Amino acid sequence: MATEATAPKRKVRRRGYVVIREDECKGCGLCVAACPQEVLELQSKLNRYGYHPCRYKGAGCIACGICFYSCPEPGAITVFELEEGEEPPQS
Ligand code: SF4
Numbered sequence: 457m458a459t460e461a462t463a464p465k466r467k468v469r470r471r472g473y474v475v476i477r478e479d480e481c482k483g484c485g486l487c488v489a490a491c492p493q494e495v496l497e498l499q500s501k502l503n504r505y506g507y508h509p510c511r512y513k514g515a516g517c518i519a520c521g522i523c524f525y526s527c528p529e530p531g532a533i534t535v536f537e538l539e540e541g542e543e544p545p546q547s
């Protein structure tokens with residue numbers, strides 16, 4: 457039996473960004489290793505507790521949330537998903 461044809465759905469690629477509270481980060485690197493986009497890195501500078509905090513490289517996040525779920529420190533990472541056409545805030 458024939459089925460009614462429908463227009464193909466356009467795939468919209470998710471985009472996002474993350475905000476990292478440097479003083480909550482213990483520099484464990486779990487998020488860096490887990491990010492499929494490789495857009496996180498540890499910094500050479502130290503935070504106030506003597507850890508090398510993680511940093512978002514500034515582009516490429518797809519808001520998958522894996523870094524959030526891999527981080528053992530509550531409140532260190534917040535993931536934001538961008539609407540279509542929306543741009544991340546300038547840091
Ligand atoms: S939300 Fe996903 S893509 Fe974005 S920084 Fe975290 S792990 Fe990487």
Ligand code: SF4
Binds near residue numbers: 476488
């Ligand atoms: S997983 Fe959390 S504590 Fe570890 S480096 Fe990333 S933000 Fe810091």
